Amino acid sequence: SEQNHSLQKLQDQTNTITQQTVQKLQTLDPTRLITDASGGRNVCHQKPLDNYHFWAGGCFGNNTDFHTYCEPDQLLDGLHHVAMDSDPNKAFVLGEYGGILLIHQNHEWYPSRSHGQNKVDTQTQLQDKYDQYAYKIQQAIDHLGLSAAVYTQLTDVETECNGLLTYDRLLKIDIQRIHAINTRVIRHFERRQYSSSMTE
Numbered sequence: 674s675e676q677n678h679s680l681q682k683l684q685d686q687t688n689t690i691t692q693q694t695v696q697k698l699q700t701l702d703p704t705r706l707i708t709d710a711s712g713g714r715n716v717c718h719q720k721p722l723d724n725y726h727f728w729a730g731g732c733f734g735n736n737t738d739f740h741t742y743c744e745p746d747q748l749l750d751g752l753h754h755v756a757m758d759s760d761p762n763k764a765f766v767l768g769e770y771g772g773i774l775l776i777h778q779n780h781e782w783y784p785s786r787s788h789g790q791n792k793v794d795t796q797t798q799l800q801d802k803y804d805q806y807a808y809k810i811q812q813a814i815d816h817l818g819l820s821a822a823v824y825t826q827l828t829d830v831e832t833e834c835n836g837l838l839t840y841d842r843l844l845k846i847d848i849q850r851i852h853a854i855n856t857r858v859i860r861h862f863e864r865r866q867y868s869s870s871m872t873e
Contacts, residue, residue, distance in 0.1 A: 789835030
């Protein structure tokens with residue numbers, strides 16, 4: 674259709690501009706790592722998988738950057754699909770994941786429009802799901818070479834209520850438990866890196 678043709682033309686122009694921008698930046702500073710399209714949004718590919726979508730960008734930069742808001746039990750499948758299509762010479766990054774929705778009444782920016790992904794009803798449920806994601810990330814480090822992961826998100830942002838803090842900075846979580854989970858993942862990554870360096 675004419676609309677699809679126009680969208681494809683726009684996407685092609687976007688890709689061209691993105692590639693030219695990356696090349697210019699690499700010329701200016703060849704030591705700097707570049708993420709050309711965090712999440713991509715069709716820059717590389719978008720694939721349906723078990724009733725959710727994921728986005729992978731990074732056609733021209735130094736990493737493949739994958740975004741998804743699937744449930745924890747679907748995360749490895751999504752990462753595996755992207756990893757199979759990725760350049761093995763680029764860092765493999767989970768640039769957005771999680772988005773766990775926990776609404777705190779009277780701490781919303783616009784109560785009737787609050788939204789997010791992966792809804793829970795209590796602090797304990799939020800922390801348990803955060804921990805489930807963390808274990809999947811550890812498995813992705815081991816089996817897929819995952820280099821980085823960025824939880825979405827630290828705070829609620831206007832109508833997005835998927836933060837670990839509310840819009841007015843009330844903690845939704847036990848900070849000690851989240852710290853312990855994060856420390857476990859970091860130590861796991863460090864041990865994996867040390868083990869890999871010893872076998873090279």
